[in-house]
Amino acid sequence: MSLLTVENLEVRHGLLRAVRDVSFAVDEGEVVAVVGANGAGKSTLMRAVAGAHQPAEGRIGLDGVDVTAQRAHDRVAAGIALVPEGRRLFADLTVEENLLVASRVRRPGPWDLAAVVAAFPLLDGLLKRRAGNLSGGEQQAVAIGRALMTNPRLLLLDEVSLGLAPVMVDTLYDSLGTILSGGTTVLLVEQDLGRALGVARRVLCMLEGRVVLDEPAGEVTREQVVEAYFGLSRAAVPDRATAATVQEEPA
Numbered sequence: 222m223s224l225l226t227v228e229n230l231e232v233r234h235g236l237l238r239a240v241r242d243v244s245f246a247v248d249e250g251e252v253v254a255v256v257g258a259n260g261a262g263k264s265t266l267m268r269a270v271a272g273a274h275q276p277a278e279g280r281i282g283l284d285g286v287d288v289t290a291q292r293a294h295d296r297v298a299a300g301i302a303l304v305p306e307g308r309r310l311f312a313d314l315t316v317e318e319n320l321l322v323a324s325r326v327r328r329p330g331p332w333d334l335a336a337v338v339a340a341f342p343l344l345d346g347l348l349k350r351r352a353g354n355l356s357g358g359e360q361q362a363v364a365i366g367r368a369l370m371t372n373p374r375l376l377l378l379d380e381v382s383l384g385l386a387p388v389m390v391d392t393l394y395d396s397l398g399t400i401l402s403g404g405t406t407v408l409l410v411e412q413d414l415g416r417a418l419g420v421a422r423r424v425l426c427m428l429e430g431r432v433v434l435d436e437p438a439g440e441v442t443r444e445q446v447v448e449a450y451f452g453l454s455r456a457a458v459p460d461r462a463t464a465a466t467v468q469e470e471p472a
């Protein structure tokens with residue numbers, strides 16, 4: 222049975238339909254990557270699943286329960302945790318305090334301070350440091366750890382690698398295995414196509430608010446994803462799409 226079901230979702234920013242008629246499902250234990258150009262609607266979709274943005278139409282279900290009308294904190298209690306783009310840590314609080322803030326809405330489960338540090342060894346020794354003084358990668362580990370502290374069933378990661386050095390991205394992605402072994406299902410937005418195809422079991426590609434590709438990562442070629450990414454199967458290639466944000470894998 223699917224853990225997350227999204228049916229005919231429409232999410233608007235004023236008159237802009239940022240997410241249009243989006244439907245997909247994520248099975249328990251799956252890693253699903255959402256890719257797409259800037260402005261395709263990926264973050265809006267993630268925020269809608271987390272309850273940070275109420276959809277205009279459609280339905281979001283978690284393990285068969287309709288959570289569409291639930292507010293964000295109720296969805297955390299139900300098992301959905303979002304690591305937002307930009308991390309949004311409390312810069313003046315310590316790492317430990319940032320992590321413990323989340324435990325107020327903690328569900329029962331395997332994640333606690335020790336488990337987070339074990340999953341992100343780079344946080345070892347940093348618990349008493351001010352979050353605002355950490356490097357970008359360390360802050361991202363705290364942001365993911367904070368979400369894990371709620372013991373989510375579904376972890377939503379929005380562009381966790383943005384602006385980080387490749388070696389740091391490798392370190393963060395190395396921790397994904399530990400996260401999955403803790404029973405957490407992951408839906409992630411990832412701009413680096415190579416990494417998305419490498420880590421995910423399924424890839425969803427969004428274009429102008431719609432899902433234009435939803436395929437098992439092992440059954441889709443990089444070219445097919447790039448075509449969907451830029452809408453090349455349609456009549457014209459938009460000029461703005463030539464400013465490619467698809468990052469090439471190292472040769």
Ligand SMILES: Nc1ncnc2c1ncn2[C@@H]1O[C@H](COP(=O)(O)OP(=O)(O)OP(=O)(O)O)[C@@H](O)[C@H]1O
Pocket residue numbers: 234235237239257258259260261262263264265266
């Ligand atoms: N708070 C907002 N108010 C108005 N428009 C918004 C808001 N947030 C996003 N948008 C618009 O909605 C569309 C989808 O944006 P969204 O951030 O979801 O896309 P994205 O695929 O995550 O892009 P990016 O990779 O740049 O973050 C864009 O046209 C964007 O300008």
